[in-house]
Amino acid sequence: MTAITPLDEIDRRIVLATQSGLPLDPQPYHAVALQAGVSPEEVMLRMRQMLETGVIRRIGAVPNHYALGYRANGMTVWDVPDERVDELGEEVGALEFVSHCYQRPRHLPDWPYNFFAMVHGHDRGEVERQVSCIAALIGDADRGHEILYSTRILKKTGLRIVG
Amino acid sequence: MMDELDRAIINSLQGGFPVCERPFAEVARQLHTTEQEVVSRIGRLLESGILSRFGPMYHAERMGGSLSLAAMKIPDSDFERVAGIVNAMPEVAHNYARDHALSMWFVLATETPLEHAAALERIERATGYPVYDMPKIREYFIGLRFAA
Numbered sequence: 543m544t545a546i547t548p549l550d551e552i553d554r555r556i557v558l559a560t561q562s563g564l565p566l567d568p569q570p571y572h573a574v575a576l577q578a579g580v581s582p583e584e585v586m587l588r589m590r591q592m593l594e595t596g597v598i599r600r601i602g603a604v605p606n607h608y609a610l611g612y613r614a615n616g617m618t619v620w621d622v623p624d625e626r627v628d629e630l631g632e633e634v635g636a637l638e639f640v641s642h643c644y645q646r647p648r649h650l651p652d653w654p655y656n657f658f659a660m661v662h663g664h665d666r667g668e669v670e671r672q673v674s675c676i677a678a679l680i681g682d683a684d685r686g687h688e689i690l691y692s693t694r695i696l697k698k699t700g701l702r703i704v705g
Numbered sequence: 706m707m708d709e710l711d712r713a714i715i716n717s718l719q720g721g722f723p724v725c726e727r728p729f730a731e732v733a734r735q736l737h738t739t740e741q742e743v744v745s746r747i748g749r750l751l752e753s754g755i756l757s758r759f760g761p762m763y764h765a766e767r768m769g770g771s772l773s774l775a776a777m778k779i780p781d782s783d784f785e786r787v788a789g790i791v792n793a794m795p796e797v798a799h800n801y802a803r804d805h806a807l808s809m810w811f812v813l814a815t816e817t818p819l820e821h822a823a824a825l826e827r828i829e830r831a832t833g834y835p836v837y838d839m840p841k842i843r844e845y846f847i848g849l850r851f852a853a
Contacts, residue, residue: 546769557768563760564722566748568729568740586724589761593724597767603718603747604758610715617803617810628843635846643845646774649837653776653807688805696800696809697792 547595552580556588564601612662615692616669618676619655621648621685627657630680634659637679639672654686666691707755710738714746715756722759765814771821772798772814773840776807777832784808787832796824807837 549557555578565573571589575582592598607615622630627645634657635643642660659676663669669689677684707715713736723731729747730740750756765772779787784802791797791811800811815821825836 547767549768557763560761561763563751563758566744566751566759568727568744570728571724571726582726589724592761595767596764599762599764601722601724601761602720602759603715603722603750603756604762605715605719606754606757609753609755631843631845640846644841645843645845646839646841649839652778653837690803690805690807690810692801692810693804694802696788696802697797697811698799 547592547597549597552578552584553588553592553597555579556585556592560589607662611664614663614666614669616661616663616666616673616689617692618659618661618673618687618689620657620659620676620680620687621654622657622680622683623685624656626683630657630683633679634676637672637676639663640676655688707750710736710742711746711750711755714743715750718747718756718759770814770816771818771840772812773821773838774810774812775825775828775839776811776837777809777828777834778807778837779809779832779834781808787834790831791828794824794828796820 556574559574559577564570567573569582571585572582575585578585589598589601593601631643631645634640639661640659641662642658644658645656646658648654648656661669661672661676663672669691673687673689677687714732717732717736722728725731727740729743733740733743736743747756747759751759777787777791787809788800788802791800791809796813796815798812798814800809802808803810813821813824815824825838829836
C-alpha cells in the first residue's frame with residue numbers, strides 16, 4: 543500500500559497553482575506564491591517537503607517522446623509466477639529503456655498477464671530487441687508475453703484535482 | 706528544430722529542477738548560458754510540443770487519489786462510439802487504442818477509491834461492455850530519461 547500524505551489547505555492551493563505547470567518567470571516560486579496567496583518562502587518549503595514525502599515525484603520537464611523520435615511505444619505484458627514478480631520487477635525496472643513497470647491483477651482466462659513493462663524505441667525493431675532482452679532476463683519464469691503497441695492516442699490530459 | 710542547447714536543457718530538466726529563488730539561473734549556470742535564454746527556450750519547447758509539461762509531477766496516490774489502468778474489448782465497428790463515451794468522462798486522464806483484442810486502454814484518475822469504482826460502473830453501463838480493472842499491485846519503476 544502507498545502511504546498517503548494528507549494535504550492541508552495551503553498544500554492544496556500550491557497544487558492547484560502548479561499542476562498545469564510552473565510559470566516561466568525568473569522567480570517561478572514567487573509567481574506561484576502570488577497565485578496561492580502565501581509567501582514565496584512557504585511555497586518553496588512546502589514544495590521541498592512534498593518532494594521529500596514523494597507527493598511530488600520530481601520537478602522538471604516531460605518531453606513528448608514522439609517528438610524526440612521515440613515512435614514505437616510498446617506495453618509489454620508478461621505472465622510470470624506471482625512469487626517471483628517482485629524480484630523480476632526490480633531487475634526489469636532497472637533496464638534503461640523501461641519507463642514504467644508494475645504488477646497488476648490477471649483476469650483469467652482472457653488475460654493471464656500479471657506483469658507490465660512499458661518500453662520505448664525509435665521503431666518496432668528496437669522495441670522487439672528490448673523485449674528479447676527482457677525475455678532473456680526473465681528466463682524460464684516467462685510463461686508467455688505479448689507486446690501491445692499503441693495505435694492511437696484517444697485522449698491525453700494531465701492529472702487534475704479540482705479546487 | 707532543436708539545437709545543442711535545447712537538447713542540453715531537455716536532458717538537464719529530466720533530472721530535476723531546483724527549488725530556490727532563481728532556479729532558471731541555476732540551470733543556466735550549469736549549462737553555461739543565461740537565465741533569460743533558459744526561460745525563453747523552455748517556453749519555445751513547450752509551444753512547439755517537444756516538451757509536453759514543465760513543472761512538478763504529483764503522485765496521485767500519495768495525495769489520497771486513485772490512479773488505475775483499465776481495458777475493454779471493443780469491436781472495431783463500435784470503437785468510435787465507445788471512445789466518445791469514455792473520452793467524455795472527466796475521470797479518464799489517458800485513453801489509448803492498442804492492437805489487441807483488449808483494444809481500448811485508459812487511465813482513470815479520481816480523488817478517492819470510491820469515485821474510481823463509481824466511474825468504472827458508469828462506463829460499463831454507458832458502453833454496455835465489461836471493464837477489466839487493472840489497478841497496480843506493486844510499482845517497481847517509473848521514469849525514463851529520453852535522450853534528446
